[in-house]
Amino acid sequence: MESPKWLDRILYPFRHHTLALQAGQMHYIDEGSGAPIVFVHGTPTWSFVWRQQLKSLSRGYRCIAPDHLGFGLSDKPADFAYTPEAHAENLEALINHLQLKDITLVVHDFGGPVGLRYALRHPENVRKLIILNTWMWSLQDEKQLMKISRFMSGGIGRFLYMNGNFSARVLLPKGYNERKHLTKDIHRHYLKPLSTSPDRQGTWRFAVALQEANPYFAQLWEQREKLKPIPKLIIWGEKDSLLPLHWLAKWQIAYPEARVVTLKAGHFLQEEKGGEVADAIRAFLN
Template sequence: MKSPKWLDRILYPFAHHTLELQAGQMHYVDEGQGEPIVFVHGTPTWSFVWRQQIKALSRTHRCIAPDHLGFGLSDKPDDFAYTPEAHAHNLEQLIDHLQLRDITLVVHDFGGPIGLSYALKHPENVKRLVILNTWMWSLEDEAQIMKISGFLNSGIGRFLYLNLGFSPRLLLPRGYHQKRHLSKDVHQHYLKPLSNSRSRMGTWHFAISLKESGPWFASLWEQHEKLRAIPKLILWGEKDKLLPLSLLEQWQNTFPEAKVKRLEAGHFVQEEKGGEIADAIKDFI
């Protein structure tokens, strides 16, 4: 595929790869050689969010980073479910297609339940887990999140997301602790793939799924013991304004054996602490 004109090839110098799925074409990055590291993004981001880590780690490892359908350079079909479960199925297809073995799985935001769903189904194929500001359980006890997700499922919420680009325009900047890391150029790389109402369907479905997909999230958490034997590194931006710090506490309480590194950063910790995150993953591996 061709690079869109707005894509800065210095910021994002990676070759384009695509996989034809039943619902549309999935774009992904596949850089370097060696043991595979799979990076799974959330909303409203795409593989671009992992660019600093891919540049550093692809010198010694094979780095794979897909764009979920509805995000980044992947297709944005009208007839796709856009649930976390559907994205998890697509990720599994990509991993199977590439025949990846002994994966280090790096997950963030909605990439948590999406990627960890794979780890629960195939724990024998996941060598390590790296967890950044995410969850893998129902958020029904988080009253504020439930209230917001319910509101976004209203006509007004849908309008905010689809017509006004609420997620990349307003929520994304709120996810940074130090706004200087979100330069105008970087911000454009999150706005351009979501430039019209049709292209924003994926972001809206993620917003409402915080509540709607609660049973699926709960079903994942019921299986969390399957992850016990997999070494874990938790990298957490403790200035996160989008997800509460209580999520980190649940990870720590459930998996006290996990290595934990807290950073003075917001939700998009891999953007604000790019080099530190890359170094921490490299040391962990």
């Protein structure tokens, strides 16, 4: 595929790859050689959010970073389900297509309930897990979050997402502890893939999923013991204003053996602390 004109090839110098799925073309990055690392993004981001880690780690590892359907450079089909479970199916299809073995799985935001389903289904093929500001449990008890999700599921919320690009214009900046890291040029790379209302279906469906997908999230959490034997690193932006800090404690209670690195960063710590995130991953893998 050709690069869109708005894509800065200095910021994002990676070769384009696509996988034909039943619902559309999934774009992904496949850089470097060695033990495979699979990076799974959330919303409203895409593989661009991992660019600093991809540049650094692809010198010694094979780094794969897909764009979910509805995000980044992937197709944005009107008739795709856009549920976390549907995205998880696509991720598994990509891993199978590339015949990846003994992977390190790196997940962030909605990439957690998307990517960790693969780990639960195929723990024998996951060598290590790296968890950044995400979850894998029902959010039903998070009253404020449920209230917001119910509002966003309604007519006004849908209008804000579909017509106002609410996720990329409003929520993304709120996810930064230091707004200076979100330059106009970087912000443009999150706005451009969501230029038209039909392009924003994926971001709105994730907002709805915070409430509707709770049975799926709960099902994942019930299986958490399957991940016990897998070495884990948790890298947490402790200044996250989108996800509560007590979620980090929940991970630590479930997996007290996990190595934990906290950074003075917001939700999008890959952006604010790009080098430190890459260094923490490399140290863990070594």
